[in-house]
Amino acid sequence: MKTVTRSTCCYCGVGCGVLIEAEDGRVTGIEGDPDHPSNFGRLCTKGRSLPLTMAGHAGRALHPEVRLTRESAREPAEWPDALDYVAARFADVIERDGPDAVAFYISGQLLTEDYYVFNKLAKGLVRTNNIDTNSRLCMSSAVTAYKKSLGADGPPTCYEDIELAHTVLFAGSNMPYAHPVLFRRLEEAKAKDPSIKWIVVDPRRTDLAALADLHLAIAPGTDVALFNGMLHHMIWEGSIDPAYIAAHTNGFDDLKALVRGDTPSMAAEICGIAETDLLQAAEWFAASPAALSLYCMGLNQSSHGTDKNLALINLHLATGQIGKPGAGPFSLTGQPNAMGGREVGGMATMLAAHRDIGNAEDRAQVEALWGVGAGELSARPGLPAVDMFDAVAEGKIKAIWIACTNPVHSMPDIERVRRALRTAEFVVVQEAFEQTDTVPYADVLLPASSWGEKSGTVTNSERRISRVRAAVEPPGEARPDWWIANEVARRLEARLSPRQRHGNEQSDGNHDGSGNAPSLFPFASEQDVFDEHRTLTVGRDLDIGGLSYERIENDGPQQWPFPSGAAKGSARRYTDGLFATVDGRARFHATRYLPVAEPADARYPFRLLTGRLRDQWHGMSRTGRAGVLFNHAPEAALSIRREDAARRGLKDGDLVTVASRRGRLVLPLETTEDLPPGTVFAPMHWSGQFLDSGGINEATIGAVDPDSKQPELKHAAVRIEAA
Ligand code: SF4
Numbered sequence: 001m002k003t004v005t006r007s008t009c010c011y012c013g014v015g016c017g018v019l020i021e022a023e024d025g026r027v028t029g030i031e032g033d034p035d036h037p038s039n040f041g042r043l044c045t046k047g048r049s050l051p052l053t054m055a056g057h058a059g060r061a062l063h064p065e066v067r068l069t070r071e072s073a074r075e076p077a078e079w080p081d082a083l084d085y086v087a088a089r090f091a092d093v094i095e096r097d098g099p100d101a102v103a104f105y106i107s108g109q110l111l112t113e114d115y116y117v118f119n120k121l122a123k124g125l126v127r128t129n130n131i132d133t134n135s136r137l138c139m140s141s142a143v144t145a146y147k148k149s150l151g152a153d154g155p156p157t158c159y160e161d162i163e164l165a166h167t168v169l170f171a172g173s174n175m176p177y178a179h180p181v182l183f184r185r186l187e188e189a190k191a192k193d194p195s196i197k198w199i200v201v202d203p204r205r206t207d208l209a210a211l212a213d214l215h216l217a218i219a220p221g222t223d224v225a226l227f228n229g230m231l232h233h234m235i236w237e238g239s240i241d242p243a244y245i246a247a248h249t250n251g252f253d254d255l256k257a258l259v260r261g262d263t264p265s266m267a268a269e270i271c272g273i274a275e276t277d278l279l280q281a282a283e284w285f286a287a288s289p290a291a292l293s294l295y296c297m298g299l300n301q302s303s304h305g306t307d308k309n310l311a312l313i314n315l316h317l318a319t320g321q322i323g324k325p326g327a328g329p330f331s332l333t334g335q336p337n338a339m340g341g342r343e344v345g346g347m348a349t350m351l352a353a354h355r356d357i358g359n360a361e362d363r364a365q366v367e368a369l370w371g372v373g374a375g376e377l378s379a380r381p382g383l384p385a386v387d388m389f390d391a392v393a394e395g396k397i398k399a400i401w402i403a404c405t406n407p408v409h410s411m412p413d414i415e416r417v418r419r420a421l422r423t424a425e426f427v428v429v430q431e432a433f434e435q436t437d438t439v440p441y442a443d444v445l446l447p448a449s450s451w452g453e454k455s456g457t458v459t460n461s462e463r464r465i466s467r468v469r470a471a472v473e474p475p476g477e478a479r480p481d482w483w484i485a486n487e488v489a490r491r492l493e494a495r496l497s498p499r500q501r502h503g504n505e506q507s508d509g510n511h512d513g514s515g516n517a518p519s520l521f522p523f524a525s526e527q528d529v530f531d532e533h534r535t536l537t538v539g540r541d542l543d544i545g546g547l548s549y550e551r552i553e554n555d556g557p558q559q560w561p562f563p564s565g566a567a568k569g570s571a572r573r574y575t576d577g578l579f580a581t582v583d584g585r586a587r588f589h590a591t592r593y594l595p596v597a598e599p600a601d602a603r604y605p606f607r608l609l610t611g612r613l614r615d616q617w618h619g620m621s622r623t624g625r626a627g628v629l630f631n632h633a634p635e636a637a638l639s640i641r642r643e644d645a646a647r648r649g650l651k652d653g654d655l656v657t658v659a660s661r662r663g664r665l666v667l668p669l670e671t672t673e674d675l676p677p678g679t680v681f682a683p684m685h686w687s688g689q690f691l692d693s694g695g696i697n698e699a700t701i702g703a704v705d706p707d708s709k710q711p712e713l714k715h716a717a718v719r720i721e722a723a
Contacts, residue, residue: 006018006020007019009043015464018032018047027471036466061431064445065442099127103128107134108135110403125496128380134405136710138297140709161325166196167196169291178296199212204611204679204681214277221715225266228591229267234318248585252318291321293315296332303712323577336458351366360379363377406436406438412697412701412712431445437619454470455526486523490521538563541561598717604659608700611681620686639672639674641677642671663694664698667691
């Protein structure tokens, strides 16, 4: 029988609605959902080829597998045995070494319901905050900056603003590749009104930069100098908005004092661009009826990513380009559900519904809502991704559970991660695909359902919550991620000692200490999980008390906040100039330009940049299964400026070794005019699964932003030699 199921694409943060066609238990086709407000029926090449990635079960993880010793191979196991074994090993470590001796590393590709159960398992049951996600590699600098400047996580803007902006500043985003369907809306707006200005900030002449009215090809990592120089010009030319600053912000005087020294000529020199271009960008931005910034990993994946975001937000606050149609800072989410993960608090640095681990009142609220005793949630900060794997390597974390992500490809300085997983006492990998770079390290492999086979919700870049629905049964014995976490959690609950389960004896929670307390994991369906999640958001900035599966079913995907009684969600935030800070005023931050973590030098003279290609996704576990997606770029290559190659006697197609202080890999060379001298570029996608010598993160650096803890995946110093 043929069926059509309404769902959401599983790749980027645009969150396109799809109609999945299936017949006899197989996905046979896909169309864009014409009624979905994110894409109105459009899909990009990746979305359109999703059915091809589901042809056959080859390469899928189909059965639980367990190995009892590191020396033995994993053997197929029954689900109950595998779940019991995971619970027993985690319980042993927790009882012996304490709750912080275990960790969970999860994914912005999990659904919100999956995320919720994992987070509750770590924080509510185990009582550790050692749960982090690959969203740390993606959006954490944007999140930190939003909180510091506007008072709360989440962009103030919506997709409609893309059509209403008169000046668009793209910073560190190659949108036609990374968010293609959304980019089409920009193209259409500019086709209708060619006076719309596009300013592109990117060291590379990307496809987007080639379309720009003004391309600022800044030296890598100099974004703060650029934004400060632009602000200097705006202030001293009188194009800021003093009334907005006075009415709605704090901290402007400190920022003004700082940027007094950041003259446009100095900034232009640091950035390596013409001063006139910097001035032009400042004037277009400040004078525009509506200026919108679209930014992504070029700002976030930096050892100063938070400052880069803050310096950009400073421009919006200083000119009043926020809280009105077509204006505002708009971080484009990389992954399909990085935002949903933050909503449930599924990271080492946050609690449910945008609460803070370090805030006693926030912890008390979550304790009450979850029904755990007062003072039982851990106040100890958890370890963010890079620190988490370092702690595993140092033997501080003994057991780690990795779900829906491939850190032996995606983390910087991969050898550090390999070392960690070799050192760990116990590694669980929950995966849909059996050939990722991380699976060989698994003591237990738990087969997970994947896109088209599981149900729940995701939140896209404009805070819109959409349903994801199963169109077919999962292959083999694969199960939904939330179900697997829930089953282990129930078993772990039964194994942990009453003290561990219920905290100290003075606990005044609703547990009686007899071991008969109600389970924290009563969920029988993903809808049960969503219903509990939304109760935790009530009264918070992301309140979705008025949202339910039924509401989304009837009225379609909705944006948050969506409190009880609301007819619809809020498209924009801060339209009244009231921000989410304690005093309601946004906060300027005096951000100083700082150089990249690892400048090029005589031994490592090239600056390595990394990024996405149009038709691949992350580590290619899925897109690598569709041959058509290799048409755009058949193989990984290292791009280098033509004269840089010629100076070394290298030409197109030559194999070269890319070596950094941490590792090396071999890639074919591709010459280009689109890079500045002394700079090379490699795609992030190809991993050791596809390349014998490993992916580009063999060479990248684990330096992190001090506030967001996001690593500098975008820049490292390397040497290039003929292989
Ligand atoms: Fe999927 Fe993003 Fe393409 Fe839309 S733009 S179809 S969400 S990959």
